[in-house]
Amino acid sequence: MQQITSPHNPRVKEWAGLLEKKNRDKQHKFLIEGIHLVQEALKAQIDLECVCYEIERGIPAELSKAAAASLGVEWIGVTAAIIAKCTDAKTPQPVFAVVRKSGDELGPLLAEERTLVVVLDGVQDPGNVGTIIRSADAVGASGVIVGPGCADIYNPKVIRSTMGSLFHLPVIEGELVDILPQAKERGIRLAGTSLQAAESCYAYDFTGPVWLLFGSEARGLSPNVRELMDDGLLIPMRGQAESLNVAMAASVLLFEAQRQRYFK
Structure with a gap:
């Protein structure tokens, strides 16, 4: 010592x-x-x-x-x-x-049969990034991909918010405009929340390969990423809140995906 x-x-x-x-x-x-x-x-x-x-x-x-x-x-x-x-x-x-730092690979996330991945696009708040990683870990998601403009996943505040989940699943940093087309070529659906979406997240089929896209707290998804999105989802709300915090929205969709896959 x-x-x-x-x-x-x-x-x-x-x-x-x-x-x-x-x-x-x-x-x-x-x-x-x-x-x-x-x-x-x-x-x-x-x-x-x-x-x-x-x-x-x-x-x-x-x-x-x-x-x-x-x-x-x-x-x-x-x-x-x-x-x-x-x-x-x-x-x-x-x-x-x-x-x-470890070098997690993208390949396994693309190849997994029922891949469930969270993709972050410009999510800047460290607490939100850490909480989303923790929620992804909680439901057994395949991994998390962090694009440009997000809080650094190695920021001490992000790491504390993950409560150790950073060590339990792959968390990969990369260019989304390069990564997302590869997912689409593999038949992976790209879904994200949208206030204009017609489809409720509770009616959506999460049982197949799907990656969930979440944008910045203030502006949502960037235009280049939004163009690649296949399905827009709405989280129904009976109360008067205008919207949910991005970490809360991610958790709702992740746990609905878990429910459909494992708790029918």
Whole structure:
């Protein structure tokens, strides 16, 4: 077990730099904060470079067995000042980890027989992106594709909102105008919410291969993506609310897809 006590240590500076997207992109690494997220990463056998814990408290009891079993992962004792420097939360937990980015592949999402994928187009709010990933995980979706203009999936706020779901299913970043035509060629339906849609989401057939498209909170789908959409869906609402938050809308459609597929 190593120890680092100086906030000016080069490794500490490198870790703190991962709070910025440009450094995450350059180093192909990101940070996760807190016992639960580190637990989930270890369970999922994510590629961890190191786990840093507060020296004075020691390795959290919830992680002690994992520490003994996690071959190839450095466990480093650090000071509370270093943890505060390297984490985004206002009240930091006594542990964080450095994760190497994985390269999830698009091919399996295209090839799966009854593929169910969420596609995000310009969804900028980190909480919404994280919640949608969590909902996709909850229903056993095939994966999530994140297009340009979305919040960075490795943003600490996104990662916290996923509650570990980021480690449970493929989350792929890419150009939607390149990816979506490939899906259409495979016979995958592209469906999205639309206030002008005639078809209720409860009458739509989610049992076949379908990808669900969700646009930005303010403007909806971009014109290029909207042109590729096959089916517009309406979420019926009996009350007076004008619309649903994008994460709520995604969750409604995902759970309706799950109901049709597994709970008839």
